[in-house]
Every structure is written in C-alpha cells, then in structure tokens.
Amino acid sequence: MAKVPFITKEKAEEIIQKFPTPFHIYDEKGIRENARRLKQAFAWNKGFKEFFAVKATPTPAILQILKEEGCGTDCSSYAELLMSKKCGFGCSEIMFSSNDTPEEEFRFAKEVGAIINLDDITHIEMLERVCGVPETICCRYNPGGKFSISTTIMDNPGDAKYGMTREQIRDAFLQLKAKGARNFGIHSFLASNTVSNEYYPTLAKILFRLAVELQQETGVHISFINLSGGVGVPYTPDKEPNDIMVIGQGVKEAFEEILVPAGMGDVSIYTELGRFMLAPYGHLVTKAIHEKHIYKEYIGVDACAANLMRPAMYGAYHHITVLGKENAPCDHVYDVTGSLCENNDKFAIDRSLPKIDKGDILVIHDTGAHGFAMGYNYNGRLHSAELLLREDGSVIEIRRPETVEDYFATLEGFWDCI
Helix, strand or coil: CCCCCCHHHHHHHHHHHHHHCCCEEEEHHHHHEEEEEEEEEEEEEEECCEEEEHHHCCHHHHHHHHHHCCCCCEEEHHHHHHHHHCCCCCCCCCEEECCCCCCCHHHHHHCCEEEECCCCHEEEEEEHHHHCCCCEEEEEEECCCCCCEEEEEECCHHHHCCCECHHHHHHHHHHHHHHCCEEEEEEEECCCCCCCCCCCHHHHHHHHHHHHHHHHHHHHHEEEEEECCECCCCCCCCEEEEEEEEHHHHHHHHHHHHHHCCCCCCCEECCCCCHHHHHHHHEEEEEEEEECCCEEEEECEEEECCCCCCHHHHCCCCCCCCCHHHHHHHHEEEEEEEECCCCEEEEEEEEECCCCCCCCCCEEEECCCCCHHHHCCCHHHHEEEEEECCCCEEEEEEEEEHHHHHCCCCCCHHHHHC
C-alpha cells in the first residue's frame, strides 16, 4: 500500500522553479473539505465548535482558512494568542489552555476575550489577582491511572503533568463560582494520536458523567465540554483513517444517553484538534542531493531534522514517495538522512523504496501538523518556506524561508564585529 501525494512530479518541478527545496506545502482544498466533514459530524450539537490547536501549525494563512470554515483557535502561549487576535479571532473564538502559566499570559488572554482553561486549582489565586475571574471559565480534568479502550491501554494520565483530580475540579468549581464565574466548562486530554473511532465516544462518556455529577454537587451551570484533541491520523499506509462521521455519532449517542436525561441537553461540545485537521494536508518536499554506500545505503536530502523533527525525536514514521517513481518496485533499502551532525537525523531507516537518484524529488507525508512548527536552528540550519496549494491550482508562499540575517538578528552588535 502507498499514500498518494496531493502534488505530482510535474507540479513539484513547476513549484521548484520558483521556490527551491526544501519547503512545506499545504493543500487548501483538503483542509477545507476536512473542516467541513468535522462540522457535519457534530452538526447535531447546536453549540459545536472546533478550536484548532495553533501549536500544530502556527501559520496565519492556515488559521485564516480555518476561520473561514467556522473554526476558532486553541492557544497555549502569548505568541499564539497574539497571532489569533491579529488573524481576527474574537471573543469566545479563542481557548487558552496553558500550564505553568505566567501572569502576563493570563492577563493577555483575558484582554483578548479568550476562554481560559485552568490547568490547576492553584492557578485560581493568580488569575483572580492579575485580571479577575471571568464569567465563563473552564477547568482541565485528569482522572489519573491508565486510560484504556476495551482491553487496550491508550495512555497513562496518571503520569501526565496536566489537569486536576476529581476532588480538585469540584473544589475549583466551588471557588470560581464564589468569585463570580457563571458559565463552566470541562476539558480533558487522555490520549494522543489515536487511530480509533472509539476514543472520543469513550472520553465523552467519562466527561459527560463527570459533568452531571459536578453540576449536582456544586450547582454550577456547565455550558460546554471540550473533548480536546487526540483524534489522530494513520502515519503508516496500512492503517485505516478515523471516520469522523462514526466518531460524531458515537459522541451523540453518549450525549443522549447521559446528558439529555439529566436536563443538560443544552451543553455545547467543543473539539480542539490539530493533527487530524492538518497533518495529511501537508508535505515536506525535498530533493536527493547525495548517495552514500558504506555498511548501509544512504540517500542524503536537502531537508533535515530542523525541518521535520518527529522522526529524530520520536522515531516517528513518515511515509515517503519518490515523485515519478510511484509505480516502480521498492527493491532498494535506504536510510534517508539530513545534514545535521546527529546520527538520528534520519527521515527513514531501512526503508524499502524505489531506486533513488540524485535530483529525485521526495515527498514526506503527513507533515501538516507538528512539522514546520517543531523546527529549530541546530547547526545553524534555517527554517524552510511554507507554501499553499490553492484550490485553483496556484501556489503562493505563505511564509518565506529564514535567512542568515534572521538567524543573527538577536545577536546585538554581531554585524559590527565582522
């Protein structure tokens, strides 16, 4: 099995004439269609809203597309809040979910009208002191232990630094109510990149039951429940992708089973997806520039881990297509490497691929989320450009490549020394 790129060899060659490799490119048509599918899957819930996780792809042109499709943003820092504000997201269109939060970030979040999602009960004192408790507030829940679906352990919330215990979230609601909060939300993130239609419905049941209990125990009005992220994508070509329509229906069934009988049928459902929204609609496009034959066969490309960190950091799999050789036999085994002075700077290890020649164009799949965003400058390597493939087939640059002048810009007086 193989993944199919959204650009052909001919299109890539055309693009490279104007924008040299390496670069990240995003598929506008795919992004819009996916956002519409998500909205359709949760259309049964009157207050549904997707708050795109800005950390996944912090690029204004992408945020603008999602804004046009009715999405908000989920932010975790001052810079992400500022970007959202400058992109035109207004009150109640921004969620602020941070941890170990500095005072100035709470203050700015309140200023831009973001819905503040508190990670810990001890943050209430700081929030009240620096900007006051808003009428609408959210708290993050961590049930502890291990989170499992059926007999499969998906993750270990008990080891995660995020969220409040059951007792703490109840006490937090009571404190916040006493300080003037009127509308409450519950948020939780229990597993990352799940490729299972069961994750959201299972999480929903946990949070819906918690909501009923908390409303009864504290008398607060719970207006929304944020299922956060965690719905993932299949990085390997042998896995079936999540079916968002099935997922939406599963959450609806849990909603009707638990919340409606409790008189809480007005609760809005929020999601906070990043990877699901963007990963499949981004490619890292790079060119083979070297080949090496020692104890293994190596193909060196002009991208490196500074452009895509996940394989080096996590050993993550990203599928690779050699453009123009999609139907050629994968009868060669390569490590596909970058130029960093680190042996983990490899996009693939012992990967069966067609014969690769210098000058071949490689597409590295599923880089639309947590790709460019995790870039760094080790070895003085510079961030690459970001491009957008428009629905009409045209390509525009939405972030220029970093220059050496950018790299040295924070070094006071550097240019005076040379």
